[in-house]
Structures are given as structure tokens and as C-alpha cells.
Amino acid sequence: MKHVVAFDVSMGKSTMVIYDRYRQCEYEGEITHNRYSFEKLNETLITLTQKDGQAPDIVFEATGVYSKPLERFLGD
Template sequence: MKHVIAFDVSMGKSYMVVYNALKNCVFEEEINHYRTEFEGLKKKIDELAEGYGEQPEIVFEATGVYSRPLERFMNENQYTYCLLNPLEAKLQCDSLRIHKTDKSDAHRLALTHFTTDRRKKEDSGELLHQLKSLSRYYSELDGELSVIRGRMHKVIQLTFPELEKI
């Protein structure tokens, strides 16, 4: 492993750090989730890949809708990356965490990446994303329908208390 790039993702921005193989921080910067700044990030990653002959390891935490622009950028450029569950990232970084800030979280993610075996995120395709979204929507509607049926049953029982005896 030559380099590790770690991101701490926040709303609309990320704090990025780059560590070399000697576990020294060689670059850190805050980037906003804009197309122009992602183009600069692409240049930085491509420079590291060309200079050392392999793509750097990329790691960041899944933070719901906040990390989606960064995920989309990685998928569009066919970069392999490790997407961490927030609980998993917390457990891995707890031993190193002193003060929790965006800056320190990015450094901790990068440092733990050298010692922790993490699986790469595989792009499952747009169809699977749509199916997952539709499944969540169906579950939400099914839950609402169950609540409405319960309310309707209660109203019918209050309106016609003798209905079940007929």
C-alpha cells in the first residue's frame, strides 16, 4: 500500500488527508462538494496513481445523504474505495480518538487503515439502488397502511359497538 486518502464527510464538504506508506501526513485540505473541487480531487488522485504506479487506498464513512456526492464521484471515476459503516468506523477509531473533530477523524481513519483489513465497496449498479429505494418506499407505505387499518377498526368499534355481536 503506497498512499491512503481518508475523508471525514460533513454536510456539503469533506476534510481530506493523504498519508504516505511511512504513515506521515503529506497533504490535508477541506474540499466542498462542488464539481470544480471534485475535478481538483481527481487530479490529485491521478497524480498519486501515476507517480507511484497504483491507485491510493481511499476510505470514508457512510454518512447518509452527505456522503452521496463523494460516492458518486468515486463511482463515476471508477475508483475503488472503502465505505465504512459509522459504527464500524467509531469502533476502529475509538482507541485513537482524543478530541472529535472533522480534522482528527480524517487522520484517525487514515491511520487505522494501515492496520485494519477493510473490504472495498463494489458498485452494485443503478438498478439495485432503485430496487432498494422502492423496497424502502414499499415498507414505509405498508407501515402506514397498517396504522390506518388500526385507526379505522377503532373508529368502527366506537361508532357501532354492537357490530361484532350481530
């Protein structure tokens, strides 16, 4: 089983929650939509991938222009 990373996107920032394989919340916090936060998010995603042996599922609702920076980062 793998982790799930969920985002609640708003203008310029997102609330991020990481759930483990047992659907327990491991982390909840806020990230801003900037380079520094996306670099930290990338490190987190790499760590979770190494831990589980597969990439985590990522869930968020596309909110038009607010979610574009996150979509762009995840697409890259």
C-alpha cells in the same frame, strides 16, 4: 506501497487527509462537494496513481445523504 486518502464527510464538504507510504501526513485540507473540487481531487488521485504505479486506497465513512456526492464521484 501506496498512498491513502481519507475523508471525514460532513454536510456539503469533507476534510481530506493524504498519507504517504510511511503513514506520514502529506496533506490536510477541506474540499467542498462541487464540480470544481471534485475535478481537483481527480487530478490529485491521478497524480498519486502515477507516482505509486497504483491507485491510492480511499477511506471514508458512509454518512447517508452527506456522503452521496463523494460516493458518486468516486464511483464514476
